[in-house]
Amino acid sequence: LAKTTQPISMDSYEGQEVNITCSHNNIATNDYITWYQQFPSQGPRFIIQGYKTKVTNEVASLFIPADRKSSTLSLPRVSLSDTAVYYCLVGNNYGQNFVFGPGTRLSVLP
Amino acid sequence: AAGVIQSPRHLIKEKRETATLKCYPIPRHDTVYWYQQGPGQDPQFLISFYEKMQSDKGSIPDRFSAQQFSDYHSELNMSSLELGDSALYFCASSSRKQRYNEQFFGPGTRLTVL
Numbered sequence: 001l002a003k004t005t006q007p008i009s010m011d012s013y014e015g016q017e018v019n020i021t022c023s024h025n026n027i028a029t030n031d032y033i034t035w036y037q038q039f040p041s042q043g044p045r046f047i048i049q050g051y052k053t054k055v056t057n058e059v060a061s062l063f064i065p066a067d068r069k070s071s072t073l074s075l076p077r078v079s080l081s082d083t084a085v086y087y088c089l090v091g092n093n094y095g096q097n098f099v100f101g102p103g104t105r106l107s108v109l110p
Numbered sequence: 111a112a113g114v115i116q117s118p119r120h121l122i123k124e125k126r127e128t129a130t131l132k133c134y135p136i137p138r139h140d141t142v143y144w145y146q147q148g149p150g151q152d153p154q155f156l157i158s159f160y161e162k163m164q165s166d167k168g169s170i171p172d173r174f175s176a177q178q179f180s181d182y183h184s185e186l187n188m189s190s191l192e193l194g195d196s197a198l199y200f201c202a203s204s205s206r207k208q209r210y211n212e213q214f215f216g217p218g219t220r221l222t223v224l
Contacts, residue, residue, distance in 0.1 A: 034210070034212070036213075042215075042218070043114075043218055044153065044200075044213075044215050049210045087152070099168075100153040100154070101152065
């Protein structure tokens with residue numbers, strides 16, 4: 001299973017754009033990159049998934065360079081409610097378990 | 111929309127007792143996952159089932175077992191409970207037929223072992 005590395009924590013202010021980068025040097029050819037958000041005492045919640053280049057949805061963008069050894073989750077104009085732990089996971093889409101490595105604790109300040 | 115249901119939501123047990131956690135996946139989802147999350151820790155994958163067959167196995171202790179039934183609900187059976195088993199236990203479900211195969215997590219069962 002591909003191992004991921006993310007910053008332990010990040011601070012930001014309301015209204016700013018936040019970029020969280022994840023390293024996954026041994027990503028396999030059929031692996032996807034998925035990001036989850038988790039609030040205290042709640043189950044993780046899917047944010048976005050991508051395979052290569054750029055993916056955008058209503059809440060975030062995911063940038064993946066050509067070598068796919070890293071990815072960047074971009075949260076535009078964060079608010080206080082975006083304070084949470086963000087996890088980058090790498091795995092295939094055939095039910096293989098996704099390993100939750102140490103996530104990034106994002107604190108959004110007023 | 112229907113979500114993943116877990117029961118009970120809270121459970122208190124004594125050391126060496128047994129516990130059974132139940133999970134009801136989203137209808138038509140074919141895969142169920144179990145995770146354990148200790149205080150201040152990241153979710154740890156325990157085990158998963160695809161179409162009622164064990165799919166992957168993670169860091170599930172030998173004292174734990176799980177199965178998925180014909181109606182797709184799953185149960186996590188925990189025996190000889192230890193203090194260190196106190197944690198939030200999440201069940202998640204997904205469908206390989208969906209584009210992203212994203213996992214939908216339930217609200218969790220908080221197990222406290224005294």
